Amino acid sequence: MSKGKRYGAAFVILLALLAAFLVLNVCIGSVNIPLADIVDIISGAGQNNTFSDIVRDIRAPRACAAAILGGALALAGYLLQTFFHNPIASPFTLGISSGAKLVVALVMVAALGYSRQISSWLMIFAAFVGAMICMGFVVLMSRVINQMSMLIVSGVMIGYICSAVTDFVVTFADDSDIVNLHNWSLGSFSGISWDNVAIMAVVVGIATLCVFLLSKPISAYQMGEAYAQNMGLNVKLFRIVLVVLSSVLAAAVTAFAGPVSFVGIAVPHLVKSLFGTAQPLLMVPACFLGGSSFCLLCDLLARTMFAPTELSISTVTAMLGAPVVIYVMIRRQKEK
């Protein structure tokens, strides 16, 4: 089967990209570290302590976070596109990221007020609450609005409202840590520790596994709700599960990296084109791998393009992702 070969080749490409970007992200930076040293550091035979610290404490966790969160973001986008039968749905366009951002900002400011450190779990939980609130609103809107484009417009509006409130909160929160908060609210993978990585790996890992196990019902849902129901799918339950899973994924990303735009739309689309299919069984792992590579690349560019100034991650993802979205919309229009 030539199809099988194509899928195999596509997976090899994605894995190779992921490996390559992981290595590049660890090697390249304000200090370039040769590959040989990295091998030494990983094997524990490194002598250069500065290099070792940079790799172990800064670059490796950051690269891992970019890979995990990038995958989560792409997967969340894929789920939302399936859920709304809308090719440009994503956590960002539907305002879900911004909702998560708002609640996290509120919790952070409140915690800073009491000068308490907030745990990663609380951050994720806050983001999840925010994501669910916005998701609930968008789901309600989708009952009223049948037009795909109007749903996105309402999502974008929600996003603006949430962002505006977040900016308001951040502006008037008086604390020295505000700079961090500001960076975070623009989206960044910087300052992530191994502890963070462990937690996000658990959350995203479980959610991704659940999504993968749902490949079959997702394939039924792609046929539309009426047919899916006749195929034996419990549509109501499935919709709830889909909403929760996509919110968890979007929340994990927002809690650690802030809102990251366009990955959720661009990656699933690119991956579909690469594979030539939309089969969930292939798309779920492929979107994850694609999202990981995409975010690693974007983070690499964000760090290095104007070093030592670091760009926010959304700046880069938007520049690479937005053209893909425009292309998708134009092609859709042609199909009609």
Add this chain to the structure above:
Amino acid sequence: MDKFYFYTDQLTVGYNGVPLIKNIRLELQRGEILTLIGPNGAGKTTILRSIIQQLAPIAGVIWLDGRQTQELSRNELARQLSVVLTERVKPELMTCRDIVATGRYPYTGNFGRLSAEDWAIVEESMRLVHITELADRDFSQTSDGQKQRVMLARAICQQPDIIVLDEPTSFLDIRYKLEFLAILQNMSRTRRLSVIMSLHELDLAGRISDKIACVHGDKIERFGTPEEIFTSGYIPRLYQMTVGSYDELTGDMELPAVSGRPDVVVIAGGGTGTGVFRRLQRSRLPFAVGVLWENDLDYPAARALAAEVVSVPAFAPLTEDKLAQMRLLIDQAQSVICTLSRDKMTGSAAELAGLAAYAEAQGKLQ
């Protein structure tokens, strides 16, 4: 009672607890075709949606193969009943074969992988519906008629005992309508597949259905064989037709007749006149037709379109009073059209030639 494969008992359907159609009693044997007909908005789709469990019935029970459908698990129901709906399917990057293969969903394992046996059933379903040549085409690039056949193949691929279709022929041209219904008929006769569908095409409904249910008002007004349903004058009543006419026997429909004193007289028969009648109707000219035997091919159209029809019972001789009536009409008319050639007007129709000659003598024959 249990001898029916499918039946509904005191079924009441509607939305949000508001009954739309009450006390529905439908009965169907294995391998029979049941068609719902009725005016737009009568609730045909509501009934079908209730049957396929997408809408909870307000009251009553639906029995399928001796069990209540409400008690079947989703998967059990999916293996027994499949659907072709009006909902548009817009899948991404799926070939027609992929679409058909989704019919295997109730039979596959946790990851939905199809076995070689499943793929064989997919191919067989496509062959039955004559879409094998579409198999590798992108579904979104096919025509409406092709899509509809792919969806039928998908439904067949689900290997149901009963298939429910909501207006399956609406977007098909005449060739595909007939092909589509022929496939359904073939499946019902050779594989004992039961079919429940709604149709707008009354003529086709009368030809393919074993049973017809007429949805009207808040009930099933009639349920029975096509012969029992299509009695003279029923269809205009069912659809509350205010203009035009429908011939239950042939399925022909005609626009309203032009009434008034006949300006034109047509001498016709054997199907030669129907086209002329319709042309006169389009010109808004009242006309009379005669003398026609009541079993003549032109008779139904004449009844529907002419201001006046002079007729004699089937196979009866033409009587002098009818001929006199015709001569009077010719006297009053401005022109006379005879669609019969002289060599046809022989034997028992010889008097018609006399009428034509009578008109010619007045210079009215065209």
